[in-house]
Amino acid sequence: xxxxxxxxxxxxxxxxxxxQTILDAALRAxxxxxxxxxxxxxxxxxxxxxxxEVDHGEASTFALMDFERDEGKTLACCARLESDVTIEAExxxxxxxxxxxxxxxxxxxxxIENLTPTIKGVFIETDExxxxxxxxxxxxxxxxxxxxxxxxxxxxxxxxxxxELNIRIVPGGRGTTWVHEKLKVGDRVRLSGPYGRFxxxxxxxxxxxxxxxxxxxxxxxxxxxxxxxxxxxxxxxLVYGQRTRAELYYHDEFxxxxxxxxNFSYVPALSDEPADSDWSGFRGFVHDxxxxxxxxxxRGHKAYLCGPPLMIDACITALMQGRLxxxxxxxxxxxxxxxxxxxxxxxxxxx
Amino acid sequence: xxxxxAKKKLGLKERYAVMxxxxxxxxxxxxxxxIYPCIxxxxxxxxxxxxxxxxxxxxxxxxxxxxxxxxxxxxxIIDAFNQNNGHLNVTDARYINTVKLFISGxxxxxxxxxxxxxxxxxxxPGPGPRVACLMQSLDEIRHAQTQVHSxxxxxxxxxxxxxxxxxxxxxxxxSVPKSFFDDAITAGPFEFMVSIGFSFEYVLTNLLFVPFxxxxxxxxDMGTMTFGFSAQSDEARHMTLGLEVIKFxxxxxxxxxxxxxxxxxxxxxxxxxxxxxxAMMMDYMLPKRTMSWKEAWEVYFEENGGALFKDxxxxxxxxxxxxxxIALEKDHLSHQAWSTFYNYAAAANFHTWMPDExxxxxxxxxxxxxxxxxxxPRYEFWREQAAKGNRxxxxxxxxxxxxxxxxxxxxxxxxxxxxxxxxxxxxxxKYHFCSDHxxxxxxxEPEKYVQAWLPVHQIYQGNCFPEGTDPTAEGFDPLAAxxxxxxxxxxxxxxxxDISEDKKNFDEWRGQATKNI
Numbered sequence: 078x079x080x081x082x083x084x085x086x087x088x089x090x091x092x093x094x095x096x097q098t099i100l101d102a103a104l105r106a107x108x109x110x111x112x113x114x115x116x117x118x119x120x121x122x123x124x125x126x127x128x129x130e131v132d133h134g135e136a137s138t139f140a141l142m143d144f145e146r147d148e149g150k151t152l153a154c155c156a157r158l159e160s161d162v163t164i165e166a167e168x169x170x171x172x173x174x175x176x177x178x179x180x181x182x183x184x185x186x187x188x189i190e191n192l193t194p195t196i197k198g199v200f201i202e203t204d205e206x207x208x209x210x211x212x213x214x215x216x217x218x219x220x221x222x223x224x225x226x227x228x229x230x231x232x233x234x235x236x237x238x239x240x241e242l243n244i245r246i247v248p249g250g251r252g253t254t255w256v257h258e259k260l261k262v263g264d265r266v267r268l269s270g271p272y273g274r275f276x277x278x279x280x281x282x283x284x285x286x287x288x289x290x291x292x293x294x295x296x297x298x299x300x301x302x303x304x305x306x307x308x309x310x311x312x313x314x315l316v317y318g319q320r321t322r323a324e325l326y327y328h329d330e331f332x333x334x335x336x337x338x339x340n341f342s343y344v345p346a347l348s349d350e351p352a353d354s355d356w357s358g359f360r361g362f363v364h365d366x367x368x369x370x371x372x373x374x375x376r377g378h379k380a381y382l383c384g385p386p387l388m389i390d391a392c393i394t395a396l397m398q399g400r401l402x403x404x405x406x407x408x409x410x411x412x413x414x415x416x417x418x419x420x421x422x423x424x425x426x427x428x
Numbered sequence: 429x430x431x432x433x434a435k436k437k438l439g440l441k442e443r444y445a446v447m448x449x450x451x452x453x454x455x456x457x458x459x460x461x462x463i464y465p466c467i468x469x470x471x472x473x474x475x476x477x478x479x480x481x482x483x484x485x486x487x488x489x490x491x492x493x494x495x496x497x498x499x500x501x502x503x504x505i506i507d508a509f510n511q512n513n514g515h516l517n518v519t520d521a522r523y524i525n526t527v528k529l530f531i532s533g534x535x536x537x538x539x540x541x542x543x544x545x546x547x548x549x550x551x552x553p554g555p556g557p558r559v560a561c562l563m564q565s566l567d568e569i570r571h572a573q574t575q576v577h578s579x580x581x582x583x584x585x586x587x588x589x590x591x592x593x594x595x596x597x598x599x600x601x602x603s604v605p606k607s608f609f610d611d612a613i614t615a616g617p618f619e620f621m622v623s624i625g626f627s628f629e630y631v632l633t634n635l636l637f638v639p640f641x642x643x644x645x646x647x648x649d650m651g652t653m654t655f656g657f658s659a660q661s662d663e664a665r666h667m668t669l670g671l672e673v674i675k676f677x678x679x680x681x682x683x684x685x686x687x688x689x690x691x692x693x694x695x696x697x698x699x700x701x702x703x704x705x706x707a708m709m710m711d712y713m714l715p716k717r718t719m720s721w722k723e724a725w726e727v728y729f730e731e732n733g734g735a736l737f738k739d740x741x742x743x744x745x746x747x748x749x750x751x752x753x754i755a756l757e758k759d760h761l762s763h764q765a766w767s768t769f770y771n772y773a774a775a776a777n778f779h780t781w782m783p784d785e786x787x788x789x790x791x792x793x794x795x796x797x798x799x800x801x802x803x804x805p806r807y808e809f810w811r812e813q814a815a816k817g818n819r820x821x822x823x824x825x826x827x828x829x830x831x832x833x834x835x836x837x838x839x840x841x842x843x844x845x846x847x848x849x850x851x852x853x854x855x856x857x858k859y860h861f862c863s864d865h866x867x868x869x870x871x872x873e874p875e876k877y878v879q880a881w882l883p884v885h886q887i888y889q890g891n892c893f894p895e896g897t898d899p900t901a902e903g904f905d906p907l908a909a910x911x912x913x914x915x916x917x918x919x920x921x922x923x924x925x926d927i928s929e930d931k932k933n934f935d936e937w938r939g940q941a942t943k944n945i
Contacts, residue, residue, distance in 0.1 A: 119664030142497045397742040422736035
């Protein structure tokens with residue numbers, strides 16, 4: 078049995094499991110709520126219940142007073158839902174966020190392309206068109222719907238009923254191996270979405286910097302195609318890294334875009350390309366390529382990061398040392414079981 | 429008919445902005461630098477005060493309502509504890525010495541923190557940090573009051589607490605925490621925020637406040653424990669303020685990074701030296717231990733602090749160099765401190781004792797590298813001597829470190845058999861230090877630290893005797909005169925626990941409470 082939790086002022090609705098706290102459900106859904114002690118003593122995570130019933134759990138009577146309980150306050154780290162609930166939390170309202178309800182989208186596989194030796198482009202025609210914000214992801218139900226895996230949408234929202242997922246085979250990974258070896262054109266499949274709060278802050282005046290690596294190209298690609306289609310004239314740069322030229326998928330597409338749009342710059346980087354190859358672009362990691370391209374000064378940008386954790390980590394450090402800080406850095410935050418166990422400092426919230 | 433368009437409800441952030449920043453104004457007939465004269469001289473560059481992100485959104489009206497309710501609850505529990513003779517439910521009377529250390533060493537610091545945050549708040553041109561400092565300033569004076577009230581019941585029954593504030597300003601070892609805070613509040617507003625707001629409230633609070641409160645919980649002291657719970661929601665705000673301060677300063681200008689690094693290095697070490705008192709409290713003074721000092725340091729500093737400094741590295745901040753020396757000292761700190769207080773038991777407002785066999789076994793298991801080799805033989809010898817009637821009380825005065833004001837009792841990093849001495853010649857005077865780190869702090873600001881009020885020097889200069897004392901009189905006893913100046917009652921407030929009035933009374937009262945005499 079699970080309930081639905083709607084979080085104001087962003088208006089997003091998420092599922093909360095029976096024994097799950099509001100805080101845990103929100104963090105796992107990628108919604109950051111203020112919190113500190115996580116066991117009902119410090120009151121940092123106090124939220125207002127606007128509608129519905131909650132159980133206050135272990136909340137200390139000093140951290141959550143009786144009069145506050147009467148006023149409908151609760152501590153997100155201890156509260157469990159007893160009905161569908163709406164809360165108001167201290168989340169910054171984002172003028173660029175659309176609240177798009179999550180739905181199921183049945184569809185048919187129309188094409189499967191080998192983008193690189195390890196990445197397949199899977200094209201699915203959904204029965205109904207999916208409305209989403211460029212950068213968001215879907216859950217793709219595999220092996221007849223037995224389980225799902227999350228993939229970012231690689232197409233811009235304008236492609237209508239056809240969505241594109243770029244799926245890298247993870248050695249030993251059940252889901253991606255099944256996609257690579259078993260999925261066929263014509264198969265009926267199901268997606269749910271759109272999910273996530275990774276999208277372009279279109280109302281922000283700053284230049285845009287996209288940093289992508291590995292199979293993390295999908296969201297930035299969707300974002301860039303969307304912006305350019307809409308005629309956005311702000312300077313935007315894609316710094317895009319792979320190990321080798323063979324893995325650098327959509328390279329020609331970005332070269333063409335850069336040639337066509339004077340406000341779009343494309344900086345590819347290869348970290349493990351054989352020294353004797355004819356590659357004339359940057360050799361090294363994404364963060365180093367960005368540092369060199371911007372002469373270590375990232376001020377005046379909004380940065381959007383997508384890629385493997387080590388790349389993200391190196392990019393954040395490079396950006397901050399080039400004077401671009403948390404408020405201007407965006408990324409999709411997935412919480413894995415390992416993250417929860419790791420000792421983390423609360424210095425940063427989103428990154 | 430006109431349609432009334434409902435105004436959109438303000439979000440929490442906007443509501444808070446209206447209630448805080450919205451109240452600020454730009455002066456028209458005074459210059460900013462005249463109104464905020466302390467803001468530039470430390471070299472910190474702030475370009476945009478609006479970049480300050482409020483770490484919490486509590487408005488003044490909500491603050492009063494919430495704190496008043498919290499304190500009503502706290503006082504109800506303190507009353508119940510007192511009326512029920514809760515002091516007789518603590519593990520044993522040795523525990524009460526922890527309370528004495530807290531009331532005379534820590535509570536007065538809460539009051540100084542109140543002053544410090546009021547002063548820092550006044551100094552900042554940005555309304556965001558000003559409001560945050562105002563609230564923390566109020567928290568600190570509330571904490572001073574509620575601690576005094578929580579602990580005052582013990583003062584009705586036990587010795588050593590009757591004049592804690594007077595003692596705080598005079599007693600040799602209490603000059604360690606006192607001078608630490610005096611150093612902070614006499615620094616500029618930014619250094620104060622890094623020293624107390626960040627280093628103390630964020631990096632070190634789990635090693636100061638938490639051990640006392642969990643020690644109280646483990647040892648049946650419901651009053652102090654309840655105070656701790658009631659303060660925790662305030663402490664959480666203080667920690668988030670400390671983090672925002674550091675991020676804000678570091679993001680404003682790259683030139684701020686080396687200044688902040690120096691302050692973090694300095695205040696981590698200064699704070700750690702004050703924690704010496706906590707280390708010995710954890711390992712020796714709590715009859716029921718919570719964890720060892722070494723374990724606490726590993727969890728709260730090495731692990732949690734390590735994660736913090738990993739994140740700070742993105743700004744170019746590195747782990748303070750002193751962490752290496754602290755890691756070498758963690759097997760020794762508490763033992764060297766307790767040995768010192770055992771020696772100077774005649775001149776402290778609490779009692780000391782030798783650990784019993786079970787406690788020695790606990791210490792051996794927690795400190796397998798050091799305890800049996802370096803400290804157990806010493807304790808066994810002292811215990812033997814005490815049994816023969818030779819309980820040793822050191823009556824000479826030790827050499828103090830010019831910076832941290834702790835006697836030179838610590839050993840060389842890596843060699844626990846050799847006392848560490850450092851010295852500096854400055855303007856034809858010689859100054860002494862317990863460590864390289866205290867020496868470096870002095871060398872960076874010698875004019876500040878030459879002014880230190882060092883208790884031993886003051887005694888030798890004749891400034892620590894009651895007014896009218898004639899040190900040249902026949903049979904003058906300097907120690908007795910100093911104890912009088914401290915307002916210690918010799919033989920009651922000091923000396924060994926075994927012969928103390930506290931022990932005798934506690935046993936008798938507990939007997940009365942549990943038997944039909």
